[in-house]
Amino acid sequence: MNAFTSLPSFEFDDKILMQGAEISRKLDQLRLENFPPDARKTLRHFSVAEVAHYLGVTPSNLKRLYLDGKGPTPTTMSGNRKYYTAQQMMELRFFLDRTGKTEAKRYVPHRKQGDKLQVVAVVNFKGGSGKTTTAAHLGQHLALTGHRVLLVDLDPQASLSALHGFQPELDRNPSLYDALRYDDDRKPISDIILPTNFPGLDIVPANLELQEYEYDTPLAMQQSGSEGKRFFTRFGKALEEVDSCYDVVVVDCPPQLGYLTLTALTAATSVLITVHPQMLDLMSMSQFLLMLGNITKTIKTAGANVRMDWLRYLITRFEPSDIPQVQMLGFMQSMLAEEILKSQMVKTTAISDAGLTKRTLYELDRSNFTRETYDRAIECMDAVNFEIQGLIHRAWGRL
Ligand SMILES: Nc1ncnc2c1ncn2[C@@H]1O[C@H](COP(=O)(O)OP(=O)(O)OP(=O)(O)O)[C@@H](O)[C@H]1O
Ligand SMILES: [Mg+2]
DSSP, rough: OOOOOOOOOHHHHHHHHHHHHHHHHHHHHHHHHHSSOOOOOOOOOOEEEHHEEEHHHHHHHHHHHHTTTTTTTOOOEEEEEEEOOHHHHHHHHHHHHHHHHHSSOOSOOOTTTTTTOEEEEEEEESSSSSHHHHHHHHHHHHTTTTOEHHHEETTTHHHHHHHHHHTTTTTTOOOOOHHHHHTTTTOOOGGEEEESSSSEEEEEEOGGGGGHHHHHHHHHHTTTOOOGOOOHHHHHHHHHHGGOOSSEEEOOOSSSHHHHHHHHHOOSSEEEEOSSSSSHHHHHHHHHHHHHHHHHHHHHTTOOOOOOOOEEEOOOOTTOOOOHHHHHOOOOOOOHGBBOSSSOOOOOOOHHHHHHOOTTTTTGGGGGHHHHHHHHHHHHHHHHHHHHHHHHHHHTTTT
16 A cells, blocks of 8 residues: 555544444443442541531530530541541531520521522633532532532533432433423422432532523524513522522533523622633633623623622642743732632642542542642642632621
8 A cells, every 4th residue: 555545534423423322332331330320429427627627616625525425426436536427517516506605606607587699600611620620519518517508510511410429321310401491391490409418418410401501592582582581580580499498509500601601690699710720721711701791791781680799710720830830820810819719729639539430529538548638639629618608608798
């Protein structure tokens, strides 16, 4: 054969269909091995140090409680170490508030009458900027610190659902599409909320059907223009039904600026933009901001309300030893000042490793990693999440 013989052409559709089917079959096999269809997620126990940290008490105070036989009884594990379940952690909060000497109820941080339900939208149209990782850890952290949280997976790829043990390929999960759709099959949101393995944390999972919303919405807008068909009131209206059940809703948006993302933003009370500190990511983000700003102006003229309590940029997968990234961070800090979160989320093998078995840092056991890797990852994630929690509490007028 001569070196310049042209390559044989092939039917593109046949080829990708074949390859897609083969990859999907192999992935299903892997998934079945790692996570059988009937497997339900459980949650590990938490050490006295962890419980004290999330409750905001000293470990010695906690020790005194169980030595005096007060509050839930921890389980004793090897080395006489005491561990609590997440459910017991929640019970401890109620116990401490009930038995506290002061009137101030500070261990159960539920919102008070008049405090608005906080809806945090995690957005950026750049794929892989850390939206899902951020949404999952924020939701779980808020639940571990005593809030009543609803996670909403708005990405048809359903990564947030998968992290919580829902397998869109195998389970017939509902999705927010069921509560947003424009026809008579629309359901109340309470019908599509599922519990997770974290007490205090529920989820509206996602599936591919969510994509239909992107096609249905322009069609609905062309029709009568009646109030009922406005896309920008749908999510907020759906949430009204469960408003009293939650303190915070965290929405994981898809990596595109379509109707799903816009719908999330029109129900949001605050926005978290995740960004990896690299030139291409920043360029993409600036385009995202410009497009989003212009679209928002247009939908405002149609009557949408898009006022936020706060907006923050979260630096993700940050490598402090990478000089260009440090420079990019400095550049962003100089421009965005107040609005960049003070804590950055560092790149860590603990997150990527945990992701392989569809888990988060909060589900991992310290023994899975070197102490240094785990502690650094969790410290960093907690710092980010406590900072966001502070913004949520400030929106409720707490200092
Ligand atoms: N801090 C981190 N350290 C290491 N890996 C991370 C970190 N944050 C995210 N990742 C990994 O980067 C990948 C992309 O993250 P993630 O899925 O959260 O991004 P995303 O913005 O939701 O992506 P998409 O736009 O596709 O929805 C995942 O494999 C995740 O495990
Ligand atoms: Mg995602």
